Amino acid sequence: MNKEALQSLADWSIGHRRHLHRNPELSGMEHETHRYIKTIITDLALELREAPYPSLVAYLPGTDGSKTIALRADIDALPVEEEGEKGDYRSQVPGVSHACGHDGHTAILLAVVKWAAANRESIRPNVKFIFQSAEEITPSGAEALVSAGVLDDVDAIFGIHLWQGMEKGKLGLIPGPMMASSDDFRVTVDGSGGHGSAPHETTDPIYIATHLVQSFQAIVSRQVNPMEPAVISVGKIEGGTTYNIIPSKADLYGTFRAMTPETRAFLQERIARQSKGICDTFQAESHVEFITGTPPLVNDENESRFAETVIRKQLGEDAFAPVDMIMGAEDFAFYLQEKPGAFIFVGMKGERSRYPHHHAKFDLDEEVFASAIRLFIGIIEDYPLTSI
Incomplete structure (x- = not known):
């Protein structure tokens, strides 16, 4: 032509x-x-x-x-x-x-x-x-x-x-x-709410959620081979209604990416395991939902x-x-x-x-x-x- x-x-x-x-x-x-x-x-x-x-x-x-x-x-x-x-x-x-x-x-x-x-x-x-x-x-x-x-x-x-x-x-x-796989997740932290002035009487799901965000980054930086591309990002945290009330529930929404099926499966397993482990540590309940996306x-x-x-x-x-x-x-x-x-x-x-x-x-x-x-x-x- x-x-x-x-x-x-x-x-x-x-x-x-x-x-x-x-x-x-x-x-x-x-x-x-x-x-x-x-x-x-x-x-x-x-x-x-x-x-x-x-x-x-x-x-x-x-x-x-x-x-x-x-x-x-x-x-x-x-x-x-x-x-x-x-x-x-x-x-x-x-x-x-x-x-x-x-x-x-x-x-x-x-x-x-x-x-x-x-x-x-x-x-x-x-x-x-x-x-x-x-x-x-x-x-x-x-x-x-x-x-x-x-x-x-x-x-x-x-x-x-x-x-x-x-x-x-x-x-x-x-x-x-x-190009990477793409999957999404939602972690619900069920605690017990109360007044912001008495956190010792609650199981604060927002505080627990902050531990989850940090622990997810440790999956990539400390548990995945540094030569293997992987990403976990939390894009949304939802919980609470006002300044001085500790809520009973918080939700985290995120995505994880990998270049191999093996790393993809590993990230999913670790997100679920660490969500349960951290929530157990703080005497809260965790519920993890995965939305399977693209390989x-x-x-x-x-x-x-x-x-x-x-x-x-x-x-x-x-x-x-x-x-x-x-x-x-x-x-x-x-x-x-x-x-x-x-x-x-x-x-x-x-x-x-x-x-x-x-x-x-x-x-x-x-x-x-x-x-x-x-x-x-x-x-x-x-x-x-x-x-x-």
Whole structure:
């Protein structure tokens, strides 16, 4: 594909991205987004496969058909009131915006669908185009699609994230663990309340909660191998009603992250054990609830090398950059538990994209769309029909 044709495809994609940005929808409620994508796919005469609503899966049979690859984009927005100048594409939905870039992911994959429809006679592998609902919540759209068997006939799956934390013009990934698991917890401390002037007559749950917060940090600093990434953060403590009353109950809400299933399980076990132990010490009761989220995202070694080769071939040797592991999470991890594949960052940090993901002023740099489209097209064109 020459530069003019690629830029024309990118411009088409940008137009659709701006429509999606003006009309964001929250996770699991992407009804209009579903209709919009479905109309485009139908107009391009691609087959729509059965998928859990409101996700969509389009299918293009290849001329060889011995291998099937999947490309995925997430379609949901966030409960964030948009701020900053966005011109004619500012969110029109109060309290909701595409503050993570999923509008860009969707528009980029739509452009690849458009290219594939026009070049279907020369595409060798079968291709599934997955437009996934509900990446931002638990349970996630990826879980639902995997459970529905969408990947059963897939040999490999690839996805991208337009990434504000990476230099514009660079694309990259690392084989093996790249993004962390993400699970949440709630610890309820049941004590006995009373007057603030007589703490000796109470079992103060707020005081006990402060011990729990400190002890959780000791799990990471003193019980996990320092070479193994791990995070426990308490984001909310709730208890009490006024200045001089010691409450009978306090709740702690937090998250924990890990790069391996073993560390993930260890953190959960220690949070539960230390909650019970500390509460027992102070003669209180503990109740611990875990909300299971996303597993670690682990790129397949072979598919990662293939993706790196495509980046270097299609975009130049200098375009590839290895990335560091990050403690953020991504539900693409569920696909990689089922099938080999790779998740790739597309850098866009610069003047246009200055604010981090989930910030009210977050915006995409649309100039990187062409590179992302070329990457996906290269994966389709170059995917080997024999084992990598």
